[in-house]
Amino acid sequence: MLNRRRFLSKFALAVSALSLAVGFGMPLPAANAEGLKIGFSQVTLQSPFYVQLKTGAEAAAKAGGDTLVFLDANGDVSKQNNDIQDLITQGVNALIINPVNPDAVVPSLEAAIAAGIPVITVDRSVNGKGVTAHVGRDNKKMGQMVGEAVVARLKADGVEKAKIIEIQGDAGGAVMMDRRDGFHAALEGSGHTIVEGPYAEYIRANAVTAMQDLLQANPDVKVVYAHNDDMALGALQVLKENNRNDVLVAGVDGLSEALTIIAEGGNYIASTLNDPKYLGDVTIQVAREAAAKKEVAKFVDAGSTLVTSKNVADFPREGLFAEYRPQVLGQ
Template identity: 80%
Template sequence: MITRRHALTRLASAASVLALGATFAAPAFAEGLKIGFSQVTLQSPFYVQLKDGAEAAAAAGGDTLIFLDANGDVSKQNDDIQDLITQGVNAIIINPVNPDAVVPSLEAAAAAGIPVLTVDRSVNGGGVKAHIGRDNKAMGQLVGEAVVARLAADGITGAKIIEIQGDAGGAVMMDRRDGFHAAIEGSGHTIVEGPYAEYIRANAVTAMQDLLQAHTDVKVVYAHNDDMALGAAQVLSENGRTDVLISGVDGLSEALESMAAGGNYVATALNDPKYLGDVTIQVAREVAAGKEVPAFVDAGSKAVTPDNVADFPRTGLFAEYRPDVLAK
């Protein structure tokens, strides 16, 4: 994603309140909070950027962020959370490997009187003060609506849309699928559900090679993230299929660059991970201060099309989008 224009300072945090459907008194933060962060993995650029945003926000506010990488291992994540409890952190942020497997750790944190938040991925059951993330179903629907509008503008009816999916059974995959399908429903276009490419570009390249042979009449490709969409775009370009429209999710700067250059990339939805990390630290300060916060704090998203692509800074890996979700 992007270079962070700013991280809110402790002074700004103390002077601001969360205004997300509820009004809060200005929090009186303790000095030098110790915040734990158990991350699902650092194998994804998105999660590296999420870490960077959280670290910058913590440092700007004078807090210590203890960051632990579970590397996709449920057992290690539970051990990491227990380690954070033992260190006596003021709050714990979890991006869970599995939404059920961390429940015992949540109970242990509650027993120790440590509030827990989740970021990006939620957990099943209670014990969490707030979830900070984005509405993946809404993002899928935004992209679907942009695709339908583009097809209408181009006078294309009854289009075949190939969908390259994320991970089988994943909550993000299901939401991005369901939102997109809701937008396409009733449009007269047809969706062909392609394979699960695990959000990996190389996997999408292989999948698209087979899909293109099986569906030569394809008009649109929708992938559950921009990395896979760009992999599909590579295959289409190599085969001279510049007539096929491309769409994805996450707001990768590379996708926006392709869009700005006048190619056939027509839609994505912004998912700035650095800002997500920033917002998560701000909410962690609220809960550590004993304040009530919304159960879901939406860091915000927006559809990007060729019409508005120039509006979003894209100097980093992901395009920057920082709506004022932490308002006075």
């Protein structure tokens, strides 16, 4: 309740300041060709993907002569709301947000919109209205592509009915639901069975713990699908420790470590690319366009593709994540 009171108080002050500025003819923050101040409220930095997303955004902002004010919510909704209000007070020209919760940050976003600041969501969308654009990838399609690869591999191996363990991301998360639903759609009517495992929060250590229990409860497992490569690699570690090289593994995100194993032709069979640095780069470009009051698409898809042993050599993987940078903004 105290956090809510503080937020409402800050919101009232922000709106009052905005009204005074308009009333006295004071100019609001303007979007220049360069030298913008762009705010970025990130859900967490506890995931390698989000660390790389931050790195990509920082590099793109610096290259364009802009200032990126980055704040980490560390998975705390209250902190994220306070962070957004702080960015509004600083007079950012555009606000990027990767929400902790799609509903809980809506009042903060409404405050930004009321202050005339364009709001761009990245990776995770929100349920509120007025957001200028969402930059991300089609996670349902990504899950479906991996599912189709799993079905194809099982068919090639002559396996008609397989038990597939699914290690999930975060409970209630939009990305989790899309990667789950896309994978399930690909498996529909295949004759295979999916066992939905626990939510491991996209963290490898959590997946290791989960897989230890899942393997004991499901010794007849044929495939493990995880909502990201980090968790899939955690599952693979447990499988190796138990000499279960007969179990296939698939993930999402294009982690270079995973692609190296795919290239070796082992039992890690598929992933879909989700280059976070490029996602950060595209998001900054969209933020610039929005700050300049230019028309931008409501959804900007940064692009993805399936990776298997057949095409893994096509993608550079010098960094933490494999590089995949299709032209998506029509420039």
